[in-house]
Amino acid sequence: MVLACLAATIVFSLASPWFLTIENLTTVARASVELLIVSLGMTIVLAVGGIDLTVGVTMAIASFFVGRALMIAVPAPLAALLGPLVGIFLGAVTAGVIVLGSVPPIVATLGLYGVFRATIYALLGGEWLSGLPDVLAPLVRPTILGIPSVAFELAALYVLAWGVFRWTPLGVWWLAIGGADAASQLAGVPVRRAKTAAYLASGLLAGIAGAFYVAQYRNVEMTTGSTIALDAIVASVLGGASVTGGRVSVLGTALGVILFRILQNGFVLIGVPSLWEQVVAGLLLLAVLATENAAKLRALVMAR
Amino acid sequence: MFRGKLLAYAAAALVLSTSAWAQGKPKVAFIPQLIGIPYFNAMEAGGKKAAQAFGVDFIYQGPVDTNPVDQLQILNNLVDQGVQAIAISVLDASSLEPVIASAKKKGVIIFTSDSDAPKSGRAVYVAQARDDQLGFTIIDELVKRVGDDAKIGIVSGEATATNLNTWIKYMQQRVKEKYPKIKLLEPKYAGGTAQRAAQLATELMTANPDLKGIIAVASTTCPGVAQAIETAGKINKVIVTGYCSPNTARAYLKSGAMGFTVLWDPAELGYLTVWAGKQLIDKKPFAAENNVPGIDHPISYDSATGVLLLGPPAVFTAENVDKFNF
Numbered sequence: 202m203v204l205a206c207l208a209a210t211i212v213f214s215l216a217s218p219w220f221l222t223i224e225n226l227t228t229v230a231r232a233s234v235e236l237l238i239v240s241l242g243m244t245i246v247l248a249v250g251g252i253d254l255t256v257g258v259t260m261a262i263a264s265f266f267v268g269r270a271l272m273i274a275v276p277a278p279l280a281a282l283l284g285p286l287v288g289i290f291l292g293a294v295t296a297g298v299i300v301l302g303s304v305p306p307i308v309a310t311l312g313l314y315g316v317f318r319a320t321i322y323a324l325l326g327g328e329w330l331s332g333l334p335d336v337l338a339p340l341v342r343p344t345i346l347g348i349p350s351v352a353f354e355l356a357a358l359y360v361l362a363w364g365v366f367r368w369t370p371l372g373v374w375w376l377a378i379g380g381a382d383a384a385s386q387l388a389g390v391p392v393r394r395a396k397t398a399a400y401l402a403s404g405l406l407a408g409i410a411g412a413f414y415v416a417q418y419r420n421v422e423m424t425t426g427s428t429i430a431l432d433a434i435v436a437s438v439l440g441g442a443s444v445t446g447g448r449v450s451v452l453g454t455a456l457g458v459i460l461f462r463i464l465q466n467g468f469v470l471i472g473v474p475s476l477w478e479q480v481v482a483g484l485l486l487l488a489v490l491a492t493e494n495a496a497k498l499r500a501l502v503m504a505r
Numbered sequence: 506m507f508r509g510k511l512l513a514y515a516a517a518a519l520v521l522s523t524s525a526w527a528q529g530k531p532k533v534a535f536i537p538q539l540i541g542i543p544y545f546n547a548m549e550a551g552g553k554k555a556a557q558a559f560g561v562d563f564i565y566q567g568p569v570d571t572n573p574v575d576q577l578q579i580l581n582n583l584v585d586q587g588v589q590a591i592a593i594s595v596l597d598a599s600s601l602e603p604v605i606a607s608a609k610k611k612g613v614i615i616f617t618s619d620s621d622a623p624k625s626g627r628a629v630y631v632a633q634a635r636d637d638q639l640g641f642t643i644i645d646e647l648v649k650r651v652g653d654d655a656k657i658g659i660v661s662g663e664a665t666a667t668n669l670n671t672w673i674k675y676m677q678q679r680v681k682e683k684y685p686k687i688k689l690l691e692p693k694y695a696g697g698t699a700q701r702a703a704q705l706a707t708e709l710m711t712a713n714p715d716l717k718g719i720i721a722v723a724s725t726t727c728p729g730v731a732q733a734i735e736t737a738g739k740i741n742k743v744i745v746t747g748y749c750s751p752n753t754a755r756a757y758l759k760s761g762a763m764g765f766t767v768l769w770d771p772a773e774l775g776y777l778t779v780w781a782g783k784q785l786i787d788k789k790p791f792a793a794e795n796n797v798p799g800i801d802h803p804i805s806y807d808s809a810t811g812v813l814l815l816g817p818p819a820v821f822t823a824e825n826v827d828k829f830n831f
Binding site: 217219222224225228231232235318322325327328329331332414417418419420422423424425426427428465466469470472474475476 | 755
């Protein structure tokens with residue numbers, strides 16, 4: 202994964218003089234903020250062998266509440282806090298349906314996606330929130346030594362998640378459940394509580410992403426977040442998460458997001474027609490996964 | 506026993522008579538490209554007003570994302586329901602022809618509004634402003650502000666939307682004919698999200714440091730592109746314009762990120778659409794100049810192309826934007 206990122210960086214910086222500039226790298230970083238946050242939540246959910254398709258609309262609903270709060274002059278810190286609060290609430294709904302209702306995650310989150318999307322339509326009532334007050338700028342604008350402070354905040358978040366997976370019982374439980382649900386239950390792992398925690402985390406992170414979205418884009422449309430769930434799954438899987446659960450790589454997810462955005466950015470810089478971007482991105486995704494699988498296969502063969 | 510039967514017959518008669526009465530009111534439907542956005546909401550409001558004025562039942566249904574397949578499904582549903590006149594803002598012109606043909610057999614009239622499918626056999630196209638005038642006006646106004654040898658970028662929405670592509674085509678034509686020194690870049694497609702539009706706009710500015718203007722073609726791309734200018738700190742260095750509603754553009758017109766926007770009144774367009782539907786149901790032909798009750802200027806009709814035209818495009822700037830609310 203690291204190699205893929207390096208390779209892409211080298212290719213694009215040779216192909217375009219503007220790629221490796223501070224300005225452009227900042228653009229890539231800014232575009233990655235919400236995706237990095239949401240992908241972390243998706244990684245956690247994938248770890249327990251689940252999936253959460255609602256993260257995009259959860260982010261949108263959270264953004265809506267943050268935006269509305271700004272419009273009625275709620276102080277910026279309180280308004281920003283609304284994002285994660287709404288996110289946890291919606292994450293609890295998701296957790297409830299999946300854990301209490303015993304509905305398979307893909308079915309549950311697909312259904313909830315529809316419900317939440319109807320909610321955002323109803324909340325917006327056809328009126329986009331546009332040109333929101335710029336008061337959340339301190340979340341995203343400040344830079345330390347030329348690097349946006351957001352980068353440090355997100356790095357801290359990822360280190361925290363990595364720590365949870367590595368050193369806390371919760372992290373161990375998550376991976377155990379993802380690897381073998383029934384066996385973990387028999388081994389005494391509090392499966393229901395751990396799964397609930399996973400979906401709560403996913404919702405919380407989507408809510409945080411919502412606050413950052415409003416800070417960066419100052420608008421909320423019903424299409425807000427509509428592509429982010431699938432992008433997050435792609436990034437997590439690219440990074441090494443197993444779709445069936447039990448194995449994730451937090452660092453891999455971060456690199457997956459960055460590679461994704463580097464590809465999008467590089468294509469525009471070198472002038473690839475917009476429509477080809479998705480074709481090339483899809484092919485590259487397959488190529489990266491194929492080479493990683495080939496390496497694993499070779500290691501397996503060598504071990505014999 | 507006798508009373509029971511009497512009641513049953515009375516109830517049946519009541520139901521039949523109300524349904525017959527309900528069938529008496531002609532039904533006109535409008536299918537937008539996407540529901541829940543201010544632009545089409547305004548069209549819906551105009552359509553409802555016309556429905557009341559002209560005594561029709563107005564049905565408004567659309568897809569929840571700019572997906573042509575979903576839109577066609579809704580169209581087929583309405584045709585099966587026996588709605589007499591259905592207007593559609595076309596997402597994919599190529600797939601409309603067979604639907605119109607089979608609808609004609611069922612006595613359903615299909616016409617287009619806001620976005621056309623010219624060769625599909627539709628009864629009429631209710632146009633907001635002439636497509637060529639829309640393309641030309643936006644280029645003319647932008648050149649006034651950036652000079653006639655500048656580089657201009659285009660951020661569009663869906664790659665298949667007929668109306669967006671037609672306007673881009675006329676922009677390119679205008680540049681070729683009147684402003685040969687202008688460099689108009691190939692359009693980039695953002696899909697429906699403001700985030701992608703902002704990202705594309707920023708990347709266009711990075712790849713072209715001498716970029717002077719960006720045109721946001723789809724209304725969903727407007728806030729994203731304008732915000733990208735503000736975030737990059739390029740107000741007054743890069744001028745954004747687009748087919749954006751005054752409400753969406755207001756903050757950016759006032760901050761200077763957007764120089765102006767070009768549009769028309771979608772509520773009037775929705776109103777005209779329902780009127781046209783009623784005319785089609787009543788089999789009244791369109792005259793070259795039509796007086797539509799409720800619209801303050803005559804509406805012209807071109808029988809060669811089958812286009813019913815609302816009027817010339819309007820230009821919104823920081824000075825006049827507060828007079829409008831849509």
